[in-house]
Amino acid sequence: MPTLGALTMDPELELTFAMPEGGKRYGDKQVRGLSVLTLASVLDGAAPRTLPAGALVLVSGALPFRSWGAAAVALETLLQRMAEAGCAGLVVTTAPGPHQPYPQSLCDLSGQIGIPLMATAAPVEYWAGLVASLHRQRLAAAERRAEQLTALVQQLPAQLADPRAMQRIADWLARALGIQVLVSEPERVLAAAPPTAAEHLAQAIIRQSVEGSASDGASGPHTQLISLAPASGAQTVLAVARRIPFSEGDLRLLQHAAKLLGLVDQAHRDSRAAADASHAVRVAAAELLLAGELTTARRVLDPLAPGLLDADFGRVFVAETDPADRPGAVRRCETATAGRALVVADPSDTARILVIQPLHSGPNDDTVAHELTRLVTAQGPVSSLGGSGVYSLSLLGQALHEAVSAARFAPYQPDSVSLSAQHTDFVSLLPPQTAQRWARHLLRPLQSDTSWDLFRDTLPVALAYPNTVAARRLELHRNTVTRRVARAGELLCLDLTEVHNRITVGLALELVIHRDLPETPTVPHQGVPPVLLDLLKAPHLDAWAEQLLCSAGADQRDLLTTAEAWLACDAHLEPTARMMELAEGTVRSHLRALEGHMSRDLSSLAGIRDLAIALYLVTGRFAAPVADRKLCPAA
Known part of the structure; x- marks a missing residue:
């Protein structure tokens, strides 16, 4: 209004x-x-x-x-x-x-x-x-209330056997319409909202049983009494009352609520059969969805969850759990998603749960992802979670492939959650002990120098930005930053103006400064120290790289070729444009498109690092050996 x-x-x-x-x-x-x-x-x-x-x-x-x-x-x-x-x-x-x-x-x-x-x-x-x-808005308000109740109806399958479901529906109805609600049988009260509703509605129930009609008097509380199952002859009744009259929209909501309460009442009498039927329908609908049979899946699922699949896009999540704990984990996932997603135990894997979320609120709807992440961090039966990006609902088979790939490297994340490669931290996927050995070996010339504290404070910023910008951020003179970077390059025998060397040293600094392990041994390891390629051999890193570059590789503008040329030119636009015989504006638009596909900031060293390493893992053409060139004797 x-x-x-x-x-x-x-x-x-x-x-x-x-x-x-x-x-x-x-x-x-x-x-x-x-x-x-x-x-x-x-x-x-x-x-x-x-x-x-x-x-x-x-x-x-x-x-x-x-x-x-x-x-x-x-x-x-x-x-x-x-x-x-x-x-x-x-x-x-x-x-x-x-x-x-x-x-x-x-x-x-x-x-x-x-x-x-x-x-x-x-x-x-x-x-x-x-x-x-105003007339249109009143109609829209009535429709919104009907949609609210429809959404409540869609929660029915997940709550059929829940003994608290009827009370929750009564509470919701009392809040939505500002009314007294009582659900009762002749011998007992099943639900009341607020708790004192029974005494306020007792006279209305007696009058209904005697007269067989709802009270519609102009004075006093306005009441409505509705049988939950008139066809079956059940004596369960929904009684409501409030001071102001009920509108047509209110009465429509009450009729829907009575039907929902009747279904819950029936479910309490035969919950196991209903649960088995629900499970079979959900599994069938999930299998049809993942096979690309969207129309058939909607037809199968609509009687159980009306409108759940009436969306254009969706996401798939893969939750891992102990097989013995999977039934409880499925129930928790169903409760957490609250009718916003299709939850099934994966028939092909006894430790896996599939969660399919149609995105009714748009591609930025993260509510289901947040609820599932909360289950993982709560240290319950769900041990890890992988998730896909946003896909057309008819392409959820591809989304499942991405979610399974993400689930492979989810255990390496601090919170055991990986919601697509675009949201996965590359550094956390590296083998911790080997990565520390490599980083410490690479940085040994700096750590053994008397200026290590200065290098540690200066280099992470100086490698990520031009010297002028770095000096401003560090509140130092530009010449001071230039001297420290040049001295670090001399000690490492690396040209730190080259982007590949900046990536390598920046990664080593992040590992040593921010990702150090408490249990890192102080006694040096024997044998040949690892090189960067040793860190990149894990299969889950290949999966990460493929998923990170997947959508960019499908772009018709050949963005990955531009990315390789840009990295070969030390991330400079002008030489990249000359090499590719393109306008600088075209190169810049390609890089912006890459940022969108990867969810990475290519003006940052971390973003450039993820792009460069993913390119090497996918194509094998990135000059990663530059990062493993022979170090100076001091190293």
């Missing part, structure tokens, strides 16, 4: 608050209808004695600004009635100009009773559009 403040922004209505403080005090007040009265009817006392709650009252006709008299008295009476009905505000038509359309007595009364005074210079005909708009 629109607010008074929003209506004043409509130029056609030419609506203003009569008092300067009106906008601040009443701007957020909602308008639920419009009542148009003529000035003559107000002066003659012919105005309606009851007005709709939330209505904006418009009085049309020229007001006697110089001689108020009877008009002021009539408007005061109208204001009192509006206050009793809970109206939104009073509007009078007036000619354009700076004059005050209301006498001071009306302004004082307005402040006392909380009904704002407003004025409009627009003809009454211009307000017809507001009437139509």
Whole structure:
């Protein structure tokens, strides 16, 4: 519903608050209808004695600004009635100009009773559009409430055997409509919201059993009594009551709620059979989805979860668990996703659970991912989680392949969660002990130098940015940064102006400074020290690289060729453009597209590092041996 403040922004209505403080005090007040009265009817006392709650009252006709008299008295009476009905505000038509359309007595009364005074210079005909708009918004509000209940119905399969389901539905209904709710049988109460609802509704239940009709009296609480299963002859009844009458939309919601409660009531009598049927349907729907049979999957699942698959895109998650704990893990995943996803135990793997999430709220809906991540971090039966990116719902077979690949390197993540390669930290996938040995061997010339503390503080920033930018970030002189970088290059026997060497040294510094292991032995290892290629031999790193570059490789602009040329030119645009015979703007647009595909910032050293290493692992053409060139004797 629109607010008074929003209506004043409509130029056609030419609506203003009569008092300067009106906008601040009443701007957020909602308008639920419009009542148009003529000035003559107000002066003659012919105005309606009851007005709709939330209505904006418009009085049309020229007001006697110089001689108020009877008009002021009539408007005061109208204001009192509006206050009793809970109206939104009073509007009078007036000619354009700076004059005050209301006498001071009306302004004082307005402040006392909380009904704002407003004025409009627009003809009454211009307000017809507001009437139509309010009507449409009322219909939309009713539809939204129906959609809320439909969403509640869609949660039914996951809650059929839950003894608390009926109480949760009653609580939801009480909040949604502001009512007293009682679900009962002749001998007992099944659910009540609030807990005191039984005593308020006892008389209504007795009256229904005697008269066989719901109370619709104009005074006192308005009640509705609905049988949950009239066809079966069951005596379970939904009884509701509140002070204001029920609208058609409210009654429609109550009918849906009664059907849902009836299903829950029946489920309590035969929960095991319903659970078995639900499981079979879900597994069948999941298998059809992963096989690309979207239409058939929808037809199979709709009776159980209406509308769940009515989306264009989706994601797949693979949760790993101990086979003995899988039934409990499935129930936890179903509870966590709350009807927003299809959860099944993988028939082909006794330790795996598949979670298929249709994205009804758009591709950025991370609610299911957050809930599943919480299950992993809670140290329950779900031990690790892999997830895919966003795919068309007809291509979920590919999404499953990506999720399985992500699940392979999820155990190497600090939280045992890997939601696609784009969100996976490359450094955490490296073998920790071997990576530390390699990094310490590479940096030994720096660590043994008396200036190690200066190198440790300067190089991570100096390698990631031009010297001028690094100096500003470090609050040092540019020449100081240049000297330290040059000295580090001399000690390492590496040209730190080359991007591959910056990547190598930056990775080693991150491992030593930020990823050091508490159990790292102080006694040097015997034998040949590892090289960078030794760190990149794990199969899960190949899977990470393939998934990271998958969408970029499918781009028709041949982005990976541009990336290789850019890295060969030490990440400089101009020489890359010359090498490829392209405009600099084209190269720049290719790099921006790569950033989007990879979810990496290619202006950062970490982003360039992930691109370079992934290219090497996928193509084998990246000059990774530059990173393993023979170190100077001091190393």
